[in-house]
Amino acid sequence: MNAGGNADGTGFDVVVVGNGVLGLSLARVLARRGQRVAVLGRPHRPWAGSTAAGAMLGCFGEVTTSLLASEHGRAKLELGIQAGRMWPQWLAELEEETDGTAVKTAEGTTVILNTIGTAEIDDTNYQAIRAELTRHSEPFEDIEPADLDWVDADPISRPLKAFHIPGEHAVNSAALLERLESAVVQAGGTLIAEPAARVVHQGDRVTGVVLASGEKIGADHVMLAAGARTQELLDTLPVGPRIPRLVSGYGVSTLVRTVDATTPDSVIRTPNRSFACGLHVVPRSEGHVYLGATNVISVEPRDTAEMRDLVFLLQCAHRQVRRNLWNSDVTKVQAGNRPVSMDAFPLLGEGGMDGLWIMTGTYRDGLHLSPLLAQEFAARILGEQTRTDLEPFTPLRQPIQAWTREESVGIVVDHQIGIGYEQDWTIPVDWHHWIEMDLRPATLNWANEIDPEFTPPPELLFASRFDPELVSILRKYYATCREHS
Ligand SMILES: Cc1cc2nc3c(=O)[nH]c(=O)nc-3n(C[C@H](O)[C@H](O)[C@H](O)COP(=O)(O)OP(=O)(O)OC[C@H]3O[C@@H](n4cnc5c(N)ncnc54)[C@H](O)[C@@H]3O)c2cc1C
Numbered sequence: 134m135n136a137g138g139n140a141d142g143t144g145f146d147v148v149v150v151g152n153g154v155l156g157l158s159l160a161r162v163l164a165r166r167g168q169r170v171a172v173l174g175r176p177h178r179p180w181a182g183s184t185a186a187g188a189m190l191g192c193f194g195e196v197t198t199s200l201l202a203s204e205h206g207r208a209k210l211e212l213g214i215q216a217g218r219m220w221p222q223w224l225a226e227l228e229e230e231t232d233g234t235a236v237k238t239a240e241g242t243t244v245i246l247n248t249i250g251t252a253e254i255d256d257t258n259y260q261a262i263r264a265e266l267t268r269h270s271e272p273f274e275d276i277e278p279a280d281l282d283w284v285d286a287d288p289i290s291r292p293l294k295a296f297h298i299p300g301e302h303a304v305n306s307a308a309l310l311e312r313l314e315s316a317v318v319q320a321g322g323t324l325i326a327e328p329a330a331r332v333v334h335q336g337d338r339v340t341g342v343v344l345a346s347g348e349k350i351g352a353d354h355v356m357l358a359a360g361a362r363t364q365e366l367l368d369t370l371p372v373g374p375r376i377p378r379l380v381s382g383y384g385v386s387t388l389v390r391t392v393d394a395t396t397p398d399s400v401i402r403t404p405n406r407s408f409a410c411g412l413h414v415v416p417r418s419e420g421h422v423y424l425g426a427t428n429v430i431s432v433e434p435r436d437t438a439e440m441r442d443l444v445f446l447l448q449c450a451h452r453q454v455r456r457n458l459w460n461s462d463v464t465k466v467q468a469g470n471r472p473v474s475m476d477a478f479p480l481l482g483e484g485g486m487d488g489l490w491i492m493t494g495t496y497r498d499g500l501h502l503s504p505l506l507a508q509e510f511a512a513r514i515l516g517e518q519t520r521t522d523l524e525p526f527t528p529l530r531q532p533i534q535a536w537t538r539e540e541s542v543g544i545v546v547d548h549q550i551g552i553g554y555e556q557d558w559t560i561p562v563d564w565h566h567w568i569e570m571d572l573r574p575a576t577l578n579w580a581n582e583i584d585p586e587f588t589p590p591p592e593l594l595f596a597s598r599f600d601p602e603l604v605s606i607l608r609k610y611y612a613t614c615r616e617h618s
Pocket of ligand 1: 151360383384425426492
């Protein structure tokens, strides 16, 4: 390990805790600007989200009616739009600076509306994506389902409508991480293959971190970008309780070698549904496709795939996209953790102590946001003018309440019923109505029981019904929020 350091030999200008896509992207920008920067993290990236990501570079494809319903949701979309504009140059520079596997894998994104989707979720989100594309003058074109390249769905799950977004691509996340690492090293940055155990501070100023081995690394700035595991480091700091806690949006994805060695040219995806990022197929190299992805809120990050999530994902893919995936080889099963805050919005900005920065909570689209966040945080750390307002996502905040309690309950019920259809449930006529009739008041009572004032975002509200530990974390967090209000 090269300890590197400041002019006084005691440490670095910036220590970035976390070697996922966000940490490495920031380190690359800072190192290229002459900063002494170190990135901490084990090389195999345990619990990372980045390694399991598709990785779709999309923000329009991610649009949902519930995202657009709030000011914070719309602000998040704006970040995604800005990030989208940066990718062509970001990738070109990265490929020029380093050698390796090609990073970009898909040309454009094709969004399908299929018979498995529900009117409440898929129809409305399909329309919402188109409306936002139109509002932002982003090109897209309709495709006849019969003309869909590569799609051969089971007849009862077939697409009814489709359109193509030529400007939203995808990358190979493993290749991207490899190139980012090389770029950091080439620019003079240091990779330290160890996790941080805690952040060190003197009064209100952070002075570095202590590694798992006990060694101290000094730094003027400490950036926490350790994904869902960032919580462990926040717990070592006095400001920790004032920042929305992090849990994991654990997700399963797979790599498949197709039986006929074909791949689509573009991403093929449904709108977001079932609390997840929609079913998507992404071309990878040499006859391989990526299938993604599930999303289950979990207090502890996970590093293995639960059987039910894997079975669900694989069944969705061969039924809804291409039948001969059934005869294809699963070459890799990936489990990753999306960093999800207690209000489901990102934690981006100063961490409430001198020299402390937080860049996480990016949930489903942190990889897409990476060039933007890297540039924006580098500018903040260097004291330069910034171009993007990250204030809505400042980490020291009261929980963002993007939806009323009734709206959150409505979203939970719609998605819970949607999971039933995606799992191919067959129940007698009328039963959907009866189930929904009881589910709504039961979910509302549940929300009332959790807290009289604050309502968790829909996926946390849903997950908390089955997870007593999550309930106790939510209650404790809301009590702390009242203390600090
Ligand atoms: C299945 C799945 C599919 C996804 N698909 C997409 C997609 O298509 N597009 C998109 O934009 N986003 C996608 N995401 C979300 C995206 O992956 C995340 O938002 C993003 O990768 C977060 O990056 P990160 O660098 O903040 O964290 P991570 O990728 O989680 O990296 C954090 C790193 O920090 C390390 N670490 C942990 N603790 C410590 C410590 N104490 N000290 C040092 N290092 C530590 C970890 O080992 C890890 O390597 C997906 C996520 C999943 C799980």
